[in-house]
Amino acid sequence: MKRAFTNATLLDGSEAMEPQPGFTVVTDGQTITAVAPDGEADLTRCEVTDLGGRYLLPGLVNLHVHIPANGRPRKKPMDAKKIVRVATANKLTRKYVEHMYKTYVRTQLHSGVTTMRTVGGVENYDTWVRDLIEAGKVEGPRILAGNMAVSVPDGHMAGSLAYEATTPEEAAAFVGRIAQDKPDLIKLMITGGVLDATEKGEPGVLKMAPELVKAACDEAHRLGYTVAAHVESPEGVRVALENGVDTVEHGALPDERIVNLFRERGAAHVATLSPALPYALFDPAVSHASEMERYNGQIVFDGIVACAKACLAAGIPVGLGTDTGCPYVTHYDMWREVNYFRTYCDVTPAFALYTATKRNAQIAGLGEVTGSIEPGKCADMIVVAQNPLEDLSRLRQLDAVVARGRMIDRPVVKKMPQVEAELDKFL
Numbered sequence: 001m002k003r004a005f006t007n008a009t010l011l012d013g014s015e016a017m018e019p020q021p022g023f024t025v026v027t028d029g030q031t032i033t034a035v036a037p038d039g040e041a042d043l044t045r046c047e048v049t050d051l052g053g054r055y056l057l058p059g060l061v062n063l064h065v066h067i068p069a070n071g072r073p074r075k076k077p078m079d080a081k082k083i084v085r086v087a088t089a090n091k092l093t094r095k096y097v098e099h100m101y102k103t104y105v106r107t108q109l110h111s112g113v114t115t116m117r118t119v120g121g122v123e124n125y126d127t128w129v130r131d132l133i134e135a136g137k138v139e140g141p142r143i144l145a146g147n148m149a150v151s152v153p154d155g156h157m158a159g160s161l162a163y164e165a166t167t168p169e170e171a172a173a174f175v176g177r178i179a180q181d182k183p184d185l186i187k188l189m190i191t192g193g194v195l196d197a198t199e200k201g202e203p204g205v206l207k208m209a210p211e212l213v214k215a216a217c218d219e220a221h222r223l224g225y226t227v228a229a230h231v232e233s234p235e236g237v238r239v240a241l242e243n244g245v246d247t248v249e250h251g252a253l254p255d256e257r258i259v260n261l262f263r264e265r266g267a268a269h270v271a272t273l274s275p276a277l278p279y280a281l282f283d284p285a286v287s288h289a290s291e292m293e294r295y296n297g298q299i300v301f302d303g304i305v306a307c308a309k310a311c312l313a314a315g316i317p318v319g320l321g322t323d324t325g326c327p328y329v330t331h332y333d334m335w336r337e338v339n340y341f342r343t344y345c346d347v348t349p350a351f352a353l354y355t356a357t358k359r360n361a362q363i364a365g366l367g368e369v370t371g372s373i374e375p376g377k378c379a380d381m382i383v384v385a386q387n388p389l390e391d392l393s394r395l396r397q398l399d400a401v402v403a404r405g406r407m408i409d410r411p412v413v414k415k416m417p418q419v420e421a422e423l424d425k426f427l
Contacts, residue, residue, distance in 0.1 A: 004046040011057035013358040013372030027379040030405040059114025059380035061360035062334045063270050064321020068122050071330035075288045080160035101129045104331045105140030110411035111332035114380035114403045117144040120161040124181040144184035150174045151189035155207040168215035175219040186220040188229040191236035194296045203296035204232030210239050217244030251307030259314050268317040268363045271308040273340040275326035276301035308345045319363040332413045335395035349389045379405040
């Protein structure tokens with residue numbers, strides 16, 4: 001269906017975007033065909049939606065999602081291996097996994113995320129739900145799917161959302177195994193994380209040896225895939241970049257060598273402030289974090305911020321993802337990650353929004369497809385009542401979501417009041 005959005009205040013997704021009132025955006029179903037001042041576009045055979053001056057901007061792009069978890073707070077660590085083992089035990093439990101996947105991708109879409117990248121999921125369910133969405137059988141965002149990741153014994157998410165490689169040959173073989181389901185990228189778990197740490201002051205310990213990282217990256221690149229890597233220490237960032245990783249997820253305090261490696265590799269940093277913030281900044285009585293977890297959480301949080309700032313200063317692409325699934329990181333809070341980026345990385349609201357749309361699309365390899373409102377791009381857009389450049393929290397309540405031309409009016413998502421109350425303290 002051809003659709004025209006008239007009387008829109010346009011925020012086009014460009015780096016220095018400013019509100020442009022009185023604009024019309026025309027789509028031919030999935031693709032934007034015209035962006036012009038009101039009265040100058042051909043509206044023949046269009047279904048017209050008058051936005052009444054409301055703000056029309058690109059849909060959000062979330063670069064770091066784990067679909068199988070919902071972000072519900074936990075009082076004690078979970079046994080991820082056991083949970084996955086139970087969830088995939090029989091047809092009945094697998095039906096629940098399918099229901100969970102369908103529910104959570106719908107939540108992402110209704111919160112304004114029109115494209116997302118998954119970086120570690122249960123078996124091949126990421127590509128399964130991606131294909132259902134593409135076929136129009138499930139409601140959800142465009143998905144770049146990662147499926148299972150590659151880790152090592154005792155490594156991050158080993159045995160649950162990641163295979164355990166012990167040799168370079170096994171690492172390469174696991175990449176080939178993942179590739180059989182035709183994912184869109186390969187994910188490596190190179191270091192541990194806050195909850196993996198066994199000592200205060202040592203989060204992100206290197207787990208995957210450099211030769212395994214290189215073998216996995218070489219095989220992934222041979223097969224035509226980019227490689228994203230979980231990294232939360234300076235040593236881990238260096239090992240990742242020296243051995244072929246394309247996007248460093250999370251990051252850590254960089255030195256000059258690391259910044260130069262980013263530049264030499266043409267790699268990007270994907271900042272994920274949302275999962276570290278509760279451990280670093282919450283009252284431990286709320287987060288239930290131990291003293292060691294809180295201390296290490298602060299190191300990781302500060303490292304992500306420092307890495308993002310250093311990369312921005314050096315002209316290295318920085319993207320955003322929520323790491324949805326960690327405690328207090330929901331499937332509907334990408335807007336918070338945008339807000340944290342503005343607050344803690346000292347960027348303007350316009351640059352934060354540009355990062356979450358056009359820049360993220362470019363990092364994901366979809367810069368010619370989505371991320372901005374211009375002719376030839378996919379009709380992935382959101383509508384908000386008031387100017388988000390004045391207050392990014394206005395992105396939490398959407399008037400409409402347009403995904404590949406299909407309009408969802410007044411989208412609603414079910415939220416967790418406890419999570420909302422605690423996170424709102426850090427707006």
